[in-house]
Amino acid sequence: MKERIKNEMKHAVTYTLKKKDNKTKARRGVLHTPHGDIQTPVFMPVGTQAAVKAVKPEEIKGMGAGIILSNTYHLYLRPGHELIKEAGGLHKFMNWDGAILTDSGGFQVFSLGPLRKISEEGVEFRSHVDGSKHMLTPEKVMEIENALGSDIMMAFDECAPYPADRTYVKNSLERTNRWLKRCKDAHHNTDHQALFGIMQGGMYQDLRKESADYIVGLDLPGYSIGGLSVGEPKELMYEVLDYAVDYLPEDKPRYLMGVGSPDALFEGVERGIDMFDCVLPTRIARNGTAMTSTGSVAIKNAKYERDFSPLDSECDCYCCKNYSKAYIRHMYKANEIMSSMLLSHHNLHFLIKMMEGIRTSIEEDRFSAHKKEFFAKYYGK
RNA sequence: GUGGGCGUAGUCAAGUGGUUAAGACACAGGGUUGUGGCUCCUGCAUGCGUGGGUUCAAAUCCCAUCGUCCACC
Numbered sequence: 446m447k448e449r450i451k452n453e454m455k456h457a458v459t460y461t462l463k464k465k466d467n468k469t470k471a472r473r474g475v476l477h478t479p480h481g482d483i484q485t486p487v488f489m490p491v492g493t494q495a496a497v498k499a500v501k502p503e504e505i506k507g508m509g510a511g512i513i514l515s516n517t518y519h520l521y522l523r524p525g526h527e528l529i530k531e532a533g534g535l536h537k538f539m540n541w542d543g544a545i546l547t548d549s550g551g552f553q554v555f556s557l558g559p560l561r562k563i564s565e566e567g568v569e570f571r572s573h574v575d576g577s578k579h580m581l582t583p584e585k586v587m588e589i590e591n592a593l594g595s596d597i598m599m600a601f602d603e604c605a606p607y608p609a610d611r612t613y614v615k616n617s618l619e620r621t622n623r624w625l626k627r628c629k630d631a632h633h634n635t636d637h638q639a640l641f642g643i644m645q646g647g648m649y650q651d652l653r654k655e656s657a658d659y660i661v662g663l664d665l666p667g668y669s670i671g672g673l674s675v676g677e678p679k680e681l682m683y684e685v686l687d688y689a690v691d692y693l694p695e696d697k698p699r700y701l702m703g704v705g706s707p708d709a710l711f712e713g714v715e716r717g718i719d720m721f722d723c724v725l726p727t728r729i730a731r732n733g734t735a736m737t738s739t740g741s742v743a744i745k746n747a748k749y750e751r752d753f754s755p756l757d758s759e760c761d762c763y764c765c766k767n768y769s770k771a772y773i774r775h776m777y778k779a780n781e782i783m784s785s786m787l788l789s790h791h792n793l794h795f796l797i798k799m800m801e802g803i804r805t806s807i808e809e810d811r812f813s814a815h816k817k818e819f820f821a822k823y824y825g826k
Numbered sequence: 827g828u829g830g831g832c833g834u835a836g837u838c839a840a841g842u843g844g845u846u847a848a849g850a851c852a853c854a855g856g857g858u859u860g861u862g863g864c865u866c867c868u869g870c871a872u873g874c875g876u877g878g879g880u881u882c883a884a885a886u887c888c889c890a891u892c893g894u895c896c897a898c899c
Binding site: 491493494498499514516519546548549551552553555556557560573574599602604643669671673674675676700701702703704705706709721722723724725726727728729731732733734743745746747777780781782784785 | 853854855856857858859860861862863864865866
């Protein structure tokens with residue numbers, strides 16, 4: 446408790462570890478943010494452009510989600526962070542009173558590869574919207590995230606590609622470390638916004654250690670593991686997680702960036718991860734796939750043409766309570782936005798409830814058994 | 827009845843003598859992991875209304891026939 450009070454005075458976001466699983470590294474905790482407490486492990490829906498695509502904030506709230514993600518790079522380009530500040534901050538602008546985590550644009554350094562140039566100073570981007578040139582530096586990113594007013598601000602990093610050779614990854618992570626220090630120095634709103642550091646290091650154990658030692662040394666309110674889920678085999682990602690999590694302190698939240706398939710969420714939790722985000726549930730929803738307790742359902746498949754049952758007989762979401770597979774299929778085939786709305790709603794609900802189940806299983810010391818049961822049903826193994 | 831046009835995949839069609847018949851939509855699968863995505867990838871006519879013929883070679887030329895549309899009686 447003493448530690449908690451000390452932390453609260455120091456950081457806008459703090460973490461309370463409530464329980465550790467008796468067999469695995471899974472842990473149950475609470476993330477205290479200026480916009481509410483978040484039960485962990487947690488899955489955070491992604492709303493890149495200040496909107497979780499096809500889903501209204503009140504729906505997300507209704508599912509029990511307390512925190513969503515948004516993106517610095519996108520909001521800086523459009524509509525501009527000054528405009529959002531003028532609107533009263535991102536929470537007010539998008540009508541979301543829960544917590545918000547903003548990604549820094551570090552992932553866009555990776556995903557917009559051909560459109561950017563990296564230097565010690567920062568990254569020069571060519572806007573994917575209109576081709577205009579922009580320079581993002583750690584200081585600029587802090588200015589933007591401060592203007593947005595997110596609860597958790599991710600540091601500006603480089604998410605290195607996979608595969609990447611050792612020398613590249615080492616240089617990259619050391620530059621990312623220097624950028625992190627600059628982020629910390631440029632961040633002046635520490636009592637309202639928490640800056641999280643990002644561990645890089647690719648698939649190299651010693652580099653993961655080097656990265657972790659540095660970022661942990663800066664005593665930040667939370668740490669994330671970046672540079673994973675960038676195309677490497679899942680087994681390799683789990684292998685990295687096996688050791689990477691151990692390099693992070695127990696009293697701070699650990700966030701695995703960009704991971705969201707049901708199996709990876711379980712594997713991440715098992716290795717001690719507290720926070721996840723991913724576009725997967727909303728993206729595959731828009732492309733016609735649902736996550737259900739018995740596996741994924743590609744709604745466009747002909748076998749659902751006359752299937753008047755809900756997506757998931759065990760699901761109590763708005764979509765499953767009111768609509769059939771046949772209807773959703775028809776909406777999808779007819780290019781009606783309704784299919785994106787219903788499937789996105791369902792998928793987010795599914796993952797959020799799945800995380801709820803994971804949390805309960807940790808509390809009751811039956812995480813491993815729960816994982817086994819879930820996999821047997823979901824993947825048929 | 828006479829004259830003319832047209833018949834190529836489920837649909838709309840390119841192709842007018844020369845290797846395995848464009849393309850689009852539809853249809854059928856698959857992908858998607860800190861969102862450059864109502865998207866991307868793959869498959870889908872052993873056959874060109876039908877039957878003959880000419881030719882080394884025919885969706886393409888000729889004859890017949892069926893269907894269809896238009897014009898005129």
